[in-house]
Amino acid sequence: MxxxxxxxxxxxxxxxxxxxxxxxxxxxxxxxxxxxxxxxxxxxxxxxxxxxxxxxxxxxxxxxxxxxxxxxxxxxxxxxxxxxxxxxxxxxxxxxxxxxxxxxxxxxxxxxxxxxxxxxxxxxxxxxxxxxxxxxxxxxxxxxxxxxxxxxxxxxxxxxxxxxxxxxxxxxxxxxxxxxxxxxxxxxxxxxxxATSSLFKMMDIKIVKDIRNHTNRITNCETANITKTVNASAKHVEAIEKIIDAYGSLAHLDDDIRQVAEKRLENPESTLNELGDMFTPPMSKSAINHRLKKILLIAEEL
Ligand SMILES: [Zn+2]
CATH class of the missing domain: 3.10.28.10 (Homing endonucleases)
Known part of the structure; x- marks a missing residue:
């Protein structure tokens, strides 16, 4: 009914x-x-x-x-x-x-x-x-x-x-x-x-609907972030490989930049925060970002 x-x-x-x-x-x-x-x-x-x-x-x-x-x-x-x-x-x-x-x-x-x-x-x-x-x-x-x-x-x-x-x-x-x-x-x-039964039924449906909407919003947001990370990472990896092709290795780069480049190459799916955490002491997201930008610049000038 x-x-x-x-x-x-x-x-x-x-x-x-x-x-x-x-x-x-x-x-x-x-x-x-x-x-x-x-x-x-x-x-x-x-x-x-x-x-x-x-x-x-x-x-x-x-x-x-x-x-x-x-x-x-x-x-x-x-x-x-x-x-x-x-x-x-x-x-x-x-x-x-x-x-x-x-x-x-x-x-x-x-x-x-x-x-x-x-x-x-x-x-x-x-x-x-x-x-x-x-x-x-x-x-x-x-x-x-x-x-x-x-x-x-x-x-x-x-x-x-x-x-x-x-x-x-x-x-x-x-x-x-x-x-x-x-x-x-x-x-x-x-x-x-x-109409208490109908009221409770409606409240139940509303709760499930609200949770579903909330989950969809989070999933959409996470998907967008993952896509962003993957796209950015692909650019980094491409730049790093270009540098290796040109010089045979990353050895000539400054230590701090080389270490970040190596970590990026090994972990293409990691976010900047995750890359930062791989260092001792850990590096901030902005420090990682700064070095990756430098790598992109170096590759661009080749
Ligand atoms: Zn009455």
Whole structure:
């Protein structure tokens, strides 16, 4: 199952333990972000059987309503469930609890229903179950809520901003999207919704990703240094061999320069620091560098 699916499954499971006030808040979030929430029809469409069961049991427990459930098999054998409430009497019960906005265009959050602090988390759980999605953090960091309703979008922004989570928004294909791109904000959202398993999974993935990036950076840096050392060393060796070809040996060079030349010839893969350490007393990197430059100059003049 996708990371989003697992998160939603975790949320659905956590709902069973909630107080009644919070269960009402969950269903409110589910309905607002569901497919239809009006005086004529209430409808939620989902491919997840656990969402279907959760919605059904909330209607049953809170309102003693048995919604209709239709399952439709798609080409890929996946079943799409439509859960709907169409009886006037049933819709009235829901209206009495939540109230209905003027029309579909003005669907928004009735904050009077979310006065208990405990219900805020619950409302978010519900909103995420029908309106939310989260990308597998292995790929990238992205969590969003989507709705075609402008007022709901604005109210949701206010609701989230009051939780001190910086929100971003965009309009995509007629839907208003509230989204989060920073891993910290997504972790905050998962924490707010009490999606602890998903939160820990995301944190684990993040740690592995950070280590991998760090290792890549170090490896790239080491590779660059090795290439530099090898290129420089090849030049030195070439110069030293040119001097030997011209004079038959290195014997005519000053002692300090000759010793460095001999060490370089014997250790073409060593860094300047490593060459310096081969002397007693050890020589500094800059002293080695200075002498190798002299060798390059001598060879150039030949
Ligand atoms: Zn509550």
């Amino acid at each position: 996708s990371f989003a699916g697992e998160t939603k499954k975790e949320l659905c499971k956590s709902i069973l333990r909630l107080d009644k006030c919070c269960k009402f808040a969950v269903l409110y979030g589910i309905l607002l972000f569901g497919n239809k929430f009006s005086v004529n029809e209430i409808k939620i469409v989902t491919e997840k059987d656990f969402i279907k069961e959760t919605v059904y049991s909330l209607f049953k427990e809170l309102f003693d309503i048995e919604p209709k459930i239709r399952g439709k098999q798609r080409h890929d054998n996946q079943i799409t469930y439509t859960i709907s409430v169409t009886e006037k009497e049933d819709i009235m019960k829901i209206e009495n609890k939540y109230g209905f906005p003027g029309g579909a265009s003005s669907i928004g959050i009735n904050f009077m229903l979310l006065q208990n602090e405990c219900c805020h988390k619950a409302f978010l759980k519900g909103a995420f179950i029908t309106g939310g999605s989260v990308t597998n953090p292995e790929k990238r960091y992205h969590l969003e809520f989507a709705t075609p309703h402008y007022y709901l979008f604005n109210d949701m922004k206010v609701f989230l901003m009051e939780k001190d989570i910086p929100v971003k928004n965009v309009i995509r294909k007629g839907h208003y999207i509230i989204y989060f791109k920073e891993s910290e904000s997504i972790e905050d959202m998962l924490t707010l919704m009490d």
